[in-house]
Amino acid sequence: MITIYTIAYNEEVMLPFFIKWYRERFPDCKIVVYDNYSTDNTEKIALENKCEVIKYDTGNKLSDSKYLEIKNNCWKNAETDWVLVCDADEMLDVFEKDLKNIKETIIQGKGYNMYNIEEEESLENMIYGSRAKQYDKYLLFNKKFITEINYSPGCHTAFPKGSVAINNTFNLYHYSWLGVNYVFNKYQRNKQRLSEENIKNNWGFHYKDSFEKIQSYFDVAKNFYSKKENIDGKNNIEFRHNFMSNGL
Numbered sequence: 001m002i003t004i005y006t007i008a009y010n011e012e013v014m015l016p017f018f019i020k021w022y023r024e025r026f027p028d029c030k031i032v033v034y035d036n037y038s039t040d041n042t043e044k045i046a047l048e049n050k051c052e053v054i055k056y057d058t059g060n061k062l063s064d065s066k067y068l069e070i071k072n073n074c075w076k077n078a079e080t081d082w083v084l085v086c087d088a089d090e091m092l093d094v095f096e097k098d099l100k101n102i103k104e105t106i107i108q109g110k111g112y113n114m115y116n117i118e119e120e121e122s123l124e125n126m127i128y129g130s131r132a133k134q135y136d137k138y139l140l141f142n143k144k145f146i147t148e149i150n151y152s153p154g155c156h157t158a159f160p161k162g163s164v165a166i167n168n169t170f171n172l173y174h175y176s177w178l179g180v181n182y183v184f185n186k187y188q189r190n191k192q193r194l195s196e197e198n199i200k201n202n203w204g205f206h207y208k209d210s211f212e213k214i215q216s217y218f219d220v221a222k223n224f225y226s227k228k229e230n231i232d233g234k235n236n237i238e239f240r241h242n243f244m245s246n247g248l
Contacts, residue, residue, distance in 0.1 A: 001096055002029045002140075003078040004086070007067055009036040010189070011088040012045055013182070014175065017123040018088050019049045025095045030080070034070050061195040064153045064203045071151050081144040085155075091173045092139055104165040105145040109172025111135025115221040121179040128225045135174050138166075153203050180218050184211045 004022055008015060015033070022029055031051040035043050036058060046053050058066050075083035082099055084092065092109050112129035116122065138158040141149065145163040152158065177183060191207040198204050 001080060001099065002026050002082040002084060003075065003080045004029055004031045004084045005034065005071070005074045006031070006086055006088050007034045007036070007070060008038060008042050008046075008088050009062075010038045010040045010042060012038075012041040013121075013178070014088045014123070015042055015045050016049075017175070018091070019045075019051065021091045022084075023049075025093075027096075032074070034074065058195070060193060062190050062193040062198060062204060063195040064198055064201075065195075067155070068151055068153060071155055072149055075143060075149075078143060081142050082140065083143055084140045085149070086137075086139045087155075089174060089176045090135075090137075090139065091175060093171045093173065094140065098170070102167055104167035105142045105163055106138055106160060106166050107140040107170055108136055108138050108166050108168040109140075109170055110168055111137065111172045111174060113177060114173050114175050115177045115218065115225075116179055117218065117222045117225055121182055123175060123178065126175060126178070128221065129173060130221070130224070132174065135172055136168070137172060139172065153201070177217070177221075180211070180215050183214050187214070 004026070006018065011018075019031060022031065031046075031049075033042070033046040033051050033053050035046070035053050035055050037055060037060070043053050043055075056066065056070065071085050075085055086092065090109075092107070094107060111132045111134065113132040113135065114126045114129040116126045117128055118125050134156055137156055138149065138151075138160065141160065145165075146160050148161040150159040150161065176186075187207045187209055190204060194204055194207065
């Protein structure tokens with residue numbers, strides 16, 4: 001029914017949640033992890049969960065041009081018509097039954113930034129999010145009709161070719177804001193790995209954010225959501241659909 005492709009470097013925290021998310025929605029999906037020679041348990045987790053792992057080498061550099069090469073081409077030999085190309089922290093809320101009824105050829109996820117406003121770093125507890133139009137991304141498409149996806153750097157925009165018909169009714173949850181320390185440490189690691197091309201083009205500039213700036217994002221989120229109703233006992237997915245129309 002669907003093949004899912006993701007790029008990973010040291011995603012041992014995010015990857016189990018990612019795999020669970022998509023296997024619950026597409027039980028028979030094939031997941032392919034392009035691993036940039038992670039130094040943690042990313043590869044082990046992927047293999048233990050019956051994902052295919054393809055290693056790629058950038059000389060221990062974060063290279064957006066290499067990301068583009070992979071994302072623009074990895075799906076072309078998929079055995080399924082539907083392919084999903086995304087990062088390990090991007091969760092598209094679409095189910096197998098939905099694809100059977102979709103007439104369009106591309107799904108553009110409706111983006112939300114998810115925030116963990118609790119003290120404990122728990123992906124399961126990330127039930128608060130704000131609308132983030134910059135994450136309205138072309139992630140899922142039917143290669144029977146789409147011949148090229150043509151992502152631009154960052155993959156926030158694309159210029160697909162073929163029979164293009166866009167569906168934008170499904171939410172896309174961006175789970176990167178797991179905690180202040182988590183984000184800061186990830187940004188510091190990525191900043192140190194930026195390739196010369198990335199630095200020259202200012203790709204990945206947000207990885208230079210200070211701890212204080214990252215903390216301020218969480219402070220705003222906590223202040224905003226503290227004013228909202230108690231959500232105890234509500235289904236998380238239903239809550240997201242019905243409640244997250246308000247942005248920060």
